[in-house]
Amino acid sequence: MKTKKWIKKNTYIVALTILFVTSIVLNEFDESLVSITIMSLLTLLAGFHIFKKALVDLRYKIIGIDLLVTIAVIAAFIIGDLFEAAAVTYLFTLGHVLEKLSLEKTRSSLKALMDLKPRNARRITDGQEEIILAENLQLEDILLVKLGEKIPTDGKIIEGTVMIDEQILTGESIPVDKKINDEVLGSTLLTTGYMKMKVSKIGEDTTLARMIQMVEEAQDKKAKTQKFMEVFSKYYTPFIVVLSIVILLITQDVRLAITMLVIACPGALVIATPVSFVAGIGNAAKKGILFKGGDSIERLAKGNIVFFDKTGTLTSGKPVLKKIHAFALDENEILRIAAIGESYSEHPLAQAIIDEANKRSLSINEKPEESQLIIGKGITFKYNNDIYAVGNLKTISFTPEPNATSKIAEFESFGYTTLIISNAEKILGLFGIADGVRKQSKQLISELKSLGIKDAIMLTGDHESVAKQISSEVGIKTYYASLLPEDKAEIVKKYQENHHTIFVGDGINDALALSYADASVAIGGVGKDLAMETADVVLMSEDISKLKDAIEISKKVKTNMFQNIVLALLVVLFLMVGVIFGKVTMSIGMLVHEVSVLVVIINAIRLLKYNVKKR
Amino acid sequence: MKKTVIRLETLTCPSCIRRIEGMVAKQIGVESVEVKFNASKVEIRHDESVISAEELSKAISILGYKVLEVK
Numbered sequence: 001m002k003t004k005k006w007i008k009k010n011t012y013i014v015a016l017t018i019l020f021v022t023s024i025v026l027n028e029f030d031e032s033l034v035s036i037t038i039m040s041l042l043t044l045l046a047g048f049h050i051f052k053k054a055l056v057d058l059r060y061k062i063i064g065i066d067l068l069v070t071i072a073v074i075a076a077f078i079i080g081d082l083f084e085a086a087a088v089t090y091l092f093t094l095g096h097v098l099e100k101l102s103l104e105k106t107r108s109s110l111k112a113l114m115d116l117k118p119r120n121a122r123r124i125t126d127g128q129e130e131i132i133l134a135e136n137l138q139l140e141d142i143l144l145v146k147l148g149e150k151i152p153t154d155g156k157i158i159e160g161t162v163m164i165d166e167q168i169l170t171g172e173s174i175p176v177d178k179k180i181n182d183e184v185l186g187s188t189l190l191t192t193g194y195m196k197m198k199v200s201k202i203g204e205d206t207t208l209a210r211m212i213q214m215v216e217e218a219q220d221k222k223a224k225t226q227k228f229m230e231v232f233s234k235y236y237t238p239f240i241v242v243l244s245i246v247i248l249l250i251t252q253d254v255r256l257a258i259t260m261l262v263i264a265c266p267g268a269l270v271i272a273t274p275v276s277f278v279a280g281i282g283n284a285a286k287k288g289i290l291f292k293g294g295d296s297i298e299r300l301a302k303g304n305i306v307f308f309d310k311t312g313t314l315t316s317g318k319p320v321l322k323k324i325h326a327f328a329l330d331e332n333e334i335l336r337i338a339a340i341g342e343s344y345s346e347h348p349l350a351q352a353i354i355d356e357a358n359k360r361s362l363s364i365n366e367k368p369e370e371s372q373l374i375i376g377k378g379i380t381f382k383y384n385n386d387i388y389a390v391g392n393l394k395t396i397s398f399t400p401e402p403n404a405t406s407k408i409a410e411f412e413s414f415g416y417t418t419l420i421i422s423n424a425e426k427i428l429g430l431f432g433i434a435d436g437v438r439k440q441s442k443q444l445i446s447e448l449k450s451l452g453i454k455d456a457i458m459l460t461g462d463h464e465s466v467a468k469q470i471s472s473e474v475g476i477k478t479y480y481a482s483l484l485p486e487d488k489a490e491i492v493k494k495y496q497e498n499h500h501t502i503f504v505g506d507g508i509n510d511a512l513a514l515s516y517a518d519a520s521v522a523i524g525g526v527g528k529d530l531a532m533e534t535a536d537v538v539l540m541s542e543d544i545s546k547l548k549d550a551i552e553i554s555k556k557v558k559t560n561m562f563q564n565i566v567l568a569l570l571v572v573l574f575l576m577v578g579v580i581f582g583k584v585t586m587s588i589g590m591l592v593h594e595v596s597v598l599v600v601i602i603n604a605i606r607l608l609k610y611n612v613k614k615r
Numbered sequence: 616m617k618k619t620v621i622r623l624e625t626l627t628c629p630s631c632i633r634r635i636e637g638m639v640a641k642q643i644g645v646e647s648v649e650v651k652f653n654a655s656k657v658e659i660r661h662d663e664s665v666i667s668a669e670e671l672s673k674a675i676s677i678l679g680y681k682v683l684e685v686k
Contacts, residue, residue, distance in 0.1 A: 049679055053634065056678055060637040064630040099627045107625070107653065219653035233629070270629040278653045 013097055016046050020090045027083045039086040047073060047089035063237055065265035072258040072586060079254050087587035088262060095594030102601040106275050109282025109608065110219070113212050116168055116187050121152035124196070141199040145190050153186040153199055154206045160195030164188050169207060169526060170541035171288025185526065207526055211540070214292070214532070215285045219278045221293025225561065226273040233266045236572075240264035256582065263575040263589045268596040272564035275604035280557035283608050288540040289550045290525065296536035299519040301554035303502035305495055306453050306547075307513070309488070310460035310467065311435055312506035313523055313544065314474055319348050320436035321356035322416060325407055326429040332362055334429040338390050338421050339364040341381040344371055349419060350379075352433045353390075378419070388428075390421050400427055415466035434469070440545035441474040451551050454499070459488045461509060488513040504547060507531020521547060553610070560607055564600045571596040616646060619668040621657040621675060622684040626650070631680070638678060642666055 007014055019042040026035035047070070054070035057063070069092055076085035121134045122144045129144060134152045137143075142158070145151050151164070163175040166188045175191045178184060184197055186206045203209065222230075244260035247253065277294035284291055291297050308314050324331045339357035342350035343364065357364050368381035378391010389395040393408070400408075404427045411418040416432030445456050458471050458479040467481035480491055489512040495501050496518065503510070503517030506524055514520040514534045522535035524542045532538050539546040575592060578584030584592070626632070632650040635657055639648040644665025649658045659671055672682045 052679055056634060056638065060634070060641060062630075062633050062637050064634055065628065066630065096627050100625050103627055104625050216651075216654045216656075220651040265628075265630065267628065274653055 013094065016042065016090055016093065019045070020087070023083060023086050031082075036082060039082040042086040043073060043077070043082075043089050046086075046093040050089060050092060063241060065237075065267070068237075068241065068261040068264050072261045075254055075258045076586065081255065081586075084586045088590045091587060091590040091594055095590075095597065098594075098598055099601060102598060102605065103275070106279045106601065106604055106608065107219070107282065109279075109286055110212065110215055113168075113208070113215070113285065116150075117208065118150040118152045118187060122146075135203070137199055137202050139199055139202060143197050143199060144194070145197060146194045147190060147192065149190050151184050151186055151188050151190060151197070154201035155184055155186075155197040155199045157182050157184060158196050158198050160193055162190055162195045163192035165191050166526075166541075167288075169211065169288065170543075171286070171546065172541040172543055210532075211285070211290065214290055214538075215281060218281050218291055218293045218296070219274075221295060223273065223277065223294030223298050225298065225565070226277070226294055229269055229273055229565070233270045236266045236269075237264050255586075256579070259579050259584065259586045259589055262586050263572075263579060263584075263593060265593070266568070266572055267593060268568035268571055268600045269565070271597060272568045272600050273561050275601050276557050276561040276564055276607060279604040279607035280553055280560070283610060284550065284553050287546070287549060287553075289546055289553065290532075290538040290540065291550075291554075292536050292538075296519065297554045297557050299500070300502060300521070300537055300551060301558040302500045303519050303551070304452060304454045305499040305501050306448060306456045307488075307492055307495075307501060307503045307517065308456060308458050308476070309503075309505035309510045309513070310458055310462060310470055311509075313504055314441045314458065314476075315435040315437050315470060316542070317506065318436060319352040319417070319433050321352045321431055322434045322436075323411065323414070323432035324429060325411070325432075327401075327404060327407075328426065328428045331429070332360060334421050335360065335431075336362040336364055337383060337388060338419075338431065340366050340383055341368045341371065341379060341388055341390050343367060345373065345379060349417065349433055353419070353431060386423055388421060388423055390419055392418070393420065395420065396422050396427065398425065404430075413465055415463070415469035434466070437470060437473050438542070438544050440543060444545050444548055445475045447548055451548065451555070453502075453551075457491075457495075459483055459491060459510075459513070461485070485509050485512050489516045492516045502551075504544075505531070507534065521550065523547075556610055557607060560604060564603055567603075568596060568600060616660050617663045617668070619659045619661065619671060620686055621659070621668075621672050621682055622686075623655045623657065623675070624681040624683060626652055626655045626680075634678065635675060635680065638674065639671065642671065642674065645671075 019038060023039050023042055026038060050066050051070050053066035057067040073085045073089055118134050120131050121137055123130055123132050124142045124144055137153055143152060157178055157180050161179045164178050164184060165175045166185060167173050168187055169185055187208045240260055241264060244257045247260060248257035277297060280297060281291045311317050324335060326334050335357050339354050342353050368383050371379060371381040373379050377394040378389060380389045407430060408418055411430055411432045414432060416434050419431040419433060421428045448456055455478060456476050458476045460467050460481055461483050462481060464481040467479050471479040488510055492501055492503055492513050493516055501517045502519045502521060503513050504521045505514055507522050511534055520535045521537045522531035523539045523544055525532050525538035525540045537550050571592060575584060575589055579589060629652060632652055635650050636648050639645055639659060644662040646660040668685050672685045676682050
């Protein structure tokens with residue numbers, strides 16, 4: 001059944017193939033009326049759109065392969081070489097059909113992304129649910145999304161606590177928790193719960209649409225190698241044409257001259273680089289890694305020094321309570337009191353205390369009394385009839401004990417931001433808060449060496465003590481602290497003299513350095529427009545270990561491209577020598593040419609299947 | 616000036632680029648044209664009062680390339 005359908009769909013190619021096989025058989029016998037008819041029919045059937053394009057080329061004065069093949073076929077007819085004419089047109093046409101199929105394959109990742117757009121949405125208007133087409137959504141619409149459904153477009157949660165699988169955008173397989181006021185992204189999947197959301201972006205503005213657009217643009221951005229190959233091919237074709245005329249004039253051998261024409265199109269050579277890039281970009285996009293173009297891939301693959309921004313890149317950018325020291329009561333008790341005191345505060349440092357208390361399952365549901373926020377200092381509050389203060393040294397009206405002073409100094413030497421909890425008479429304890437190192441940072445740094453990276457360097461605007469602490473935690477030996485954004489750019493420039501630099505940042509405070517580095521990588525791309533615009537490579541998720549995947553893919557693509565170029569050049573050389581020495585006929589020349597194009601495409605398709613090793 | 620993007624069926628040979636660009640560029644009212652080979656798209660900047668998007672799309676399909684979408 002399937003075969004039948006296939007034959008029906010491809011009647012044209014099947015018919016041509018039957019004619020071609022018949023021609024091969026007839027070619028073994030003497031020329032007859034039958035063989036002349038069959039071969040002429042095949043030439044016309046397979047060749048009419050080649051001839052049509054040749055006419056266009058002629059009209060617009062372009063030397064294209066279709067024009068050259070047409071000249072060769074007509075000449076072959078005139079000198080009575082009907083089989084060669086038929087075979088060349090057939091092989092050329094078949095080659096095109098196969099190339100189209102395989103090229104579509106290299107571009108399939110992008111199509112897969114586009115097909116992921118949800119078609120319908122459940123809109124709530126005046127309490128009534130209705131299913132509408134996703135393309136008819138308006139801003140501010142209220143939507144209901146149920147378990148297992150795709151979120152129709154970008155928006156904000158207004159009701160419900162849910163888990164969402166964002167793998168399609170970020171490549172991250174673990175679902176993320178989202179609650180009221182959190183942003184949700186179109187085409188991601190609701191895996192737990194149900195929610196109501198308000199639409200904030202539609203159509204071309206959604207994250208998925210922008211991602212698709214970026215990948216599409218990336219595929220056609222030309223890399224250096226590609227530009228070189230294009231210039232080469234531009235001169236190659238006219239050169240072969242001239243050569244074939246010269247051959248004709250000198251040798252008077254029409255057959256040799258037209259054979260030369262058939263091999264004039266360096267198809268495999270032109271296609272060698274772009275197919276590798278397209279397949280590589282497509283594969284990476286599926287993993288939540290956006291390459292901005294072939295050029296970006298080449299530059300990332302070359303990099304041998306990696307600069308990391310600290311905050312938001314090696315660290316999560318979210319303060320975490322790292323250390324508690326209790327002078328009175330115990331650790332959990334002072335943490336519990338501080339968390340209760342901070343329960344109305346929205347300060348990130350307060351959040352770190354509350355998070356840790358929750359992590360230790362302390363009961364912090366009680367509310368403080370007479371809670372007062374003193375900006376630049378901290379808070380004071382009353383709990384169980386005692387007055388407490390949480391904040392910096394300025395919250396204390398008495399002289400702190402010497403052991404407390406030395407402990408505070410110790411905390412600060414670790415690079416912690418220190419919060420003090422005190423009552424009216426004494427300091428009860430200290431909380432050391434620091435930006436948490438991402439859990440993948442350390443492993444990433446240790447793995448970079450195996451990717452040919454000579455050194456990893458951390459750049460930060462933070463204080464020396466913080467920089468020292470974080471860099472030793474992740475295993476970075478070289479770091480520069482207390483930098484202004486322009487200092488970061490200067491350091492990158494200095495290293496650039498002798499190295500190929502990669503800069504990895506989150507786009508905040510480092511846009512300048514991102515633009516100076518040879519290759520720039522932005523992390524956590526979802527929702528960060530500026531970083532997405534500037535960087536060569538965007539890691540959609542917050543998972544820094546994706547950097548390794550990105551570098552690996554870029555190197556793989558580079559190797560693949562190199563293989564393709566070598567193969568294509570060898571084929572060109574082989575054909576030229578073969579034709580000159582009369583070993584390659586017109587049809588063999590065409591066959592080798594088409595096969596080489598297909599081999600190059602299939603080699604690139606391997607990149608689509610390439611999977612970064614599981615860690 | 617208007618920017619029209621015409622999406623074509625998968626382009627297979629790089630010589631298509633020069634053919635389409637050559638033809639479109641010679642139309643009166645066209646300021647610039649670029650064929651994106653991998654995306655199989657033609658981007659044209661043109662004066663709509665002289666040549667419309669439909670006319671451009673028709674001209675390209677006459678060359679033998681199937682037009683999938685005009686926007």
